[in-house]
Amino acid sequence: MPIKQEDVPRADGMPVLGLGTWQNDDHEQCTESVRRALALGYRHVDTAQIYRNEAAVGDAIEQASIPREDIFLATKVWIRNLSYEDVLGSTQASLERLGTDYLDLLYVHWPSGAYEPADTLAAFDDLYEKNIIRHVGVSNFEPEHIDETRDHLDAPVFANQVEMHPFLPQTELREYAQTSDIELVAYSPLARGDVLGDETLAEIADRHEATEAQVALAWLRENDVTAIPKATGEAHIRENLESLSLELETDELEAIDAISTRERKVQPEFAPDSWE
Ligand SMILES: NC(=O)c1ccc[n+]([C@@H]2O[C@H](COP(=O)([O-])OP(=O)(O)OC[C@H]3O[C@@H](n4cnc5c(N)ncnc54)[C@H](OP(=O)(O)O)[C@@H]3O)[C@@H](O)[C@H]2O)c1
Known part of the structure; x- marks a missing residue:
């Protein structure tokens, strides 16, 4: 039975x-997963x-026959594309692949690579002012990175997307998000499958x-955190x-708060230094 949309809690409209889609990069499979999830x-x-699956996501949205405004669509600008010009150019390419003329949420994927707050965030402000993006998001930002955005970004920071699950409860970031009125979005909310068997x-x-x-997902929701589990087949979805x-x-x-296991699943070499 499809669930009623009015019964789905929203965090400030989100x-x-x-549905997470990282590594769901076979075009047909990704389209099928997203189409199934929307249904x-x-x-x-x-x-x-x-x-590398924005075009597959776009195909699913096109096939779903759900009004675009009923779908909250988020993508992220990769670290190589974070100069002023590249934010604008790569976002335009994302829009084309996704088959839409606006995004509900556009994240800075990591405070890394070509990220220069003044330059990068000026482009995000331009997109926000033109209503091409409805919200500005950041991802993998520590409180000091978010503090720094305030000197460069006129638009509000709507959300910070970070790894969070029972083995990485992100207490400090949760408190920071609450006091700063920023939504927290949990990635790898199932600890990439490791919550099974705990x-x-x-x-x-x-x-x-x-x-x-x-x-694990109910624990996140009860802590006012949005979760984006990745699932491929219908049973998990x-x-x-x-x-x-x-x-x-x-x-x-x-x-669950008292679980003592600590595990970070996503830690690339360009992650913030403070994670070491
Ligand atoms: N901002 C960032 O830097 C960042 C980093 C990582 C992830 N993300 C986002 O967050 C999303 C979720 O994170 P994630 O993909 O790392 O990990 P995850 O959602 O914690 O775990 C995904 C894994 O759990 C399996 N799974 C899903 N539902 C299940 C269920 N009900 N029972 C058992 N296993 C289940 C999936 O298998 P199947 O695929 O076979 O269903 C997949 O192997 C990503 O897809 C991406 O959109 C963002």
């Missing part, structure tokens, strides 16, 4: 559960220039006849969406 009720899709999550899942993946109806008890949320 559906709190979206089941997803209305938030996360892609990026570097995922004892605490499994025990809570059993109580609700749910799965560890659903418990559906299971993750159904986490929206899983409500956790306070003691269960506390038990």
